[in-house]
Amino acid sequence: MVVGVLALQGSFNEHIAALKRLGVKGVQIRKPEQLQDVSSLIIPGGESTTMAKLAEYHNLFPALREFVKMGKPVWGTCAGLIFLANKATGQKTGGQELIGGLDCTVHRNFFGSQIQSFETELPIPEIAAKEGGPPSCRAVFIRAPAIIEVGPDVEVLADVPVSSVETVNSSPIPNEEESIKSVRKVIVAVKQGNMLATAFHPELTADTRWHSYFLKMVPEIEDGTSDIISTSSMDQSFTNRSMIDLPIFQ
Numbered sequence: 001m002v003v004g005v006l007a008l009q010g011s012f013n014e015h016i017a018a019l020k021r022l023g024v025k026g027v028q029i030r031k032p033e034q035l036q037d038v039s040s041l042i043i044p045g046g047e048s049t050t051m052a053k054l055a056e057y058h059n060l061f062p063a064l065r066e067f068v069k070m071g072k073p074v075w076g077t078c079a080g081l082i083f084l085a086n087k088a089t090g091q092k093t094g095g096q097e098l099i100g101g102l103d104c105t106v107h108r109n110f111f112g113s114q115i116q117s118f119e120t121e122l123p124i125p126e127i128a129a130k131e132g133g134p135p136s137c138r139a140v141f142i143r144a145p146a147i148i149e150v151g152p153d154v155e156v157l158a159d160v161p162v163s164s165v166e167t168v169n170s171s172p173i174p175n176e177e178e179s180i181k182s183v184r185k186v187i188v189a190v191k192q193g194n195m196l197a198t199a200f201h202p203e204l205t206a207d208t209r210w211h212s213y214f215l216k217m218v219p220e221i222e223d224g225t226s227d228i229i230s231t232s233s234m235d236q237s238f239t240n241r242s243m244i245d246l247p248i249f250q
């Protein structure tokens, strides 16, 4: 089995390396006809506007939409998530072309600019239940999007708390304003049928559980013909993230 990795821009090499660690071959996809040779596809992180322009230049959008419609497993990470969303907000003027299919609204650069990029320990109950290992993973958010709305068929796999300070006029004294700190959650990982999407970058950590989870969405893997190494049998030290060279993200 080979997994296609959209290789127009961004962290495609890191995804191919992560697949290799699981004994699976990842191939670079740059042209529409190459999609015929793969049964699943990873769309990496990078810069979604640039990626969209390159995809348009290579006439990839019709083939990518067809791939999604055919029910083949597709996983979008970060910019890849934006690509898969039905709707994106916070886009550059004029918007950008999306593949669509994932019934959600994604907010680009939700957490702020590049310097607000962060890492966090992210609870992943569903992934841990299926893949074993610790109940959370180290998640790398690089100028990341967040999912702010989901449709009824979307399964939420992970979310993060975000706090915001609101100034409200609830005081009985006129013009006396009160600051209220509210904490809400935004969604950062979802699954809908054949589509998986994460706002962060599992390919930049040594924890291969997200890749392993995705590979199990590919039917030929599910029927037991796979020789993927079970992550639960792996050395538990994989959560001590080893940072792989960071590509440039925007």
Ligand SMILES: NC(=O)CC[C@H](N)C(=O)O
Pocket: 044, 045, 046, 047, 048, 049, 077, 078, 079, 080, 082, 108, 109, 142, 143, 144, 145, 249, 250
């Ligand atoms: N790490 C990433 O993929 C960043 C995504 C980027 N901010 C965008 O909007 O395309």
